[in-house]
Amino acid sequence: MTASETTVPNEEGGAGDEFLVEARGIVKRFGAFTANDHVDLGIRPGEIHALLGENGAGKSTLVKMIYGSLQPTEGRFFWKGEAVSISDPNTARRLGIGMVFQHFSLFEALTVAENIALALPGAFDMKALSTRITDLSRDYGLPLEPRAVVADLSVGERQRIEIVRCLIQEPKLLIMDEPTAVLTPQEADQLFLTLERLASEGCAVLYISHRLEEVKRLCHAATILRHGKVVARVDPRAETAASLARLMVGADVHAIRPKHARIGGPPRLFLDKLDLPASGPFSVALEGISLELRAGEILGIAGVAGNGQSEFFDAISGERPVERNSAVVIDGTACGSLGVTERRRLGAAFVPEERLGHGAVPAFPLSENVVLTRHAAYEDSGRNLIGFLDFARARSTAARVSEAYDVRKGKPDPEARSLSGGNLQKFVVGRELDRKPLLLLVNQPTWGVDAGAAALIRQALIDLAADGSAVLMISQDLDEIFEIADRIAVLSRGHLSPAYDAHVMTLEKIGLLMGGAHGGSDRVDEARQLREADGHAL
């Protein structure tokens, strides 16, 4: 296999003391399952080191051990050449290890300064801290207002808080878990500048990402994990995205087959000036959302998280019906005031962003999760003649979905929470595709899913559209949107831009629309001005 050829033996055995942090022979077992199998990893000061691997390859487990929230079964960690035991995150922080998690841990109702103060040990002077936050965040190009309330901030700004919270403790190693997943292209560029600046000052960065292009651009070294083992150590700058993907997956990732569908025919979804009031202080109101989606079409909704995506999903799925029935029309039937069950009966299917707890009940086996979206909609609803639930049929449906969408599981009908994120996503998407819906609304179809599973899911969406259904895809992953969408619209602060043909859209244009500049004919100039202003600011 190509993978083993590129495997570099641990040649630095003798020169180990130049590493800032080194893992030697780390093994972590959970029962019979080996999550990390004799993993060696060395990071030098000032190095941006990528940790790559599919979902379930053992990246999080390794990182959690470095950050002290898990303990290795075997093996040792070395910090500046000395053996250390990182028994908990406090110890890690004392050593100089900071971590920015994919899911932020911030109190929305508190200010920036208060959130940062909470993470600091011992007593502190709030005023001095605020000054320090302002200075530090400005120095590193992460401007933050210490008195701002977190709830009012964008996801990008929230991430800055997490980063500044680490920086204020002057870390020597910063661990970042998929930091760009929630950022606009412009915000991501700014983050890269900050990380490069940190590295130039001698801080090491351990960078976890699924986006291989950005790893190539940013990172100096990469360690690739597969099934818990290190399969390669490479210089990503000398690799291509395809060769990195091949190392991660262990096989060629299937290229997406383009679809050849005729777009047209009856509209599957029609939204007419849909309004939805905010449901709470931290919710976004939708205003005047209009769009038309025809059979055979995939419409991508781009936008940064927190701009109304979940409200948009709720309004179309019927989880939050609106008063005006004509605001939502599915396959010719007005259903704005109808609930989710009635909309499913019209032939619509929905895949929410959160797999666990929204798209699936964590404690239920897969078969019972089949019933969740089927109990009233179709013949195959899993109910028998006398109205009792037919779990035998639900089990066979679950088995069929698992087979068709390659859901890997340890036993025939496991609880949803025991599946890895990617496998559960394949199940949740497959459960809806199995119904052959006329309209599929999917929010973040491949969020946190590895390259192989993502390709499978995207292909399935394309095939569904090719068969005459319509697909509405909300995604923050612009590569994904460009890969499969026919038209692209941008959701920004509860407003939806007009949908543009994908081949006339550019990353830059999307970035501007994300910022709220809508590209009507006379607004193009405004957008250009905005862009120029940005250029000056940088």
Add this chain to the structure above:
Amino acid sequence: MRFELEKRSERSLVMAWASPVIAVVATMITGGLIFAILGKPPLTALWVFFVEPFSSLWSLQELVVKATPLILIGVGLSVAYRANVWNIGAEGQLTAGALAGSMVPILFNSWQSPLTLVAMLVLGILGGMIWALVPALLKVKTGANEILVSLMMVYVAQLLLDWLVRGPWRDPHGYNFPKSVSFEDWQTMPTIGDGRLNIGIVIAVVVAIALAVLMRRTIKGYEVRVMGEAPRAGRFAGFSADRMVIFVFLLSGGLAGLAGVIEVASTVGQLQPNISPGYGFTAIIVAFLGRLDPIGVVVAALMLAVSYLGGEAAQIALGLSDKAARVFQGVLLFWVLACDTLILYRPRLVFGTTPEAAR
């Protein structure tokens, strides 16, 4: 060395059944310690408490009589708790059911018909439902905490009962005792055999089986389980959280009301200030000990009935306070909840180096 709880990837089936057993054993040990501290011989005390109730036909019958209201209330509560709705006021709903059902013998004393008892039972259910509807509606309309409201409604019901039996509903020929008229034959539950055993237990078991089928096989039971496990997924499935709150309060309240009217129409035989030794509260323990499963509740109700009988026996044989039974029930609930952690977590002793030792 330290003690760690490691999350299991799935619920442990073994622990789901072993946990109540461990809890009961731990309760015995704790109970023995309490007896020892009180200066009673622990083994004798445990014998009196837990074995003697099984020693005679009379006490076995009494066990079933005591278990009847516990089953009826416990199965209703188990459904409510499965839906993550916390009805703590079953004692009040029991009282309200007893009051409503007693309207027939007290206000229409002369109405003698095969339907008399049926009317009493139906009114009992309605009484419990109305009492339960108050916390349910307040939760749905205003977001008021159902735990507090349902609990406070208990005291309202008990004071209402107290006022009625001392006032308007007092038996005019009862020498001023705070009691209603004694119910006639046709106003009480038919007995099985010649003891206190009555057909209430049959009703209770039928209800338990019906609810077991509801929970396992029907869309309603599925809805209850989804709303309890993951309310967001429940909304995604098209279920309404508000309707669920009202449904489970009506169900558990109605069954508590039924238990109340069966109590006054059998063992008590009239209305009086005390009609229940806290069945509505004990049923909370029954529901948890029975794994929030209707069939499990039947078994758990028999076990808790033992603690009532054992408590009475311990009063006589050992001179213990009648509060001893309540202490036992509390200790049992504590251990049940503690042991339930083991279903999702694996306990483990870790012999590792501490960070200090490493330096």
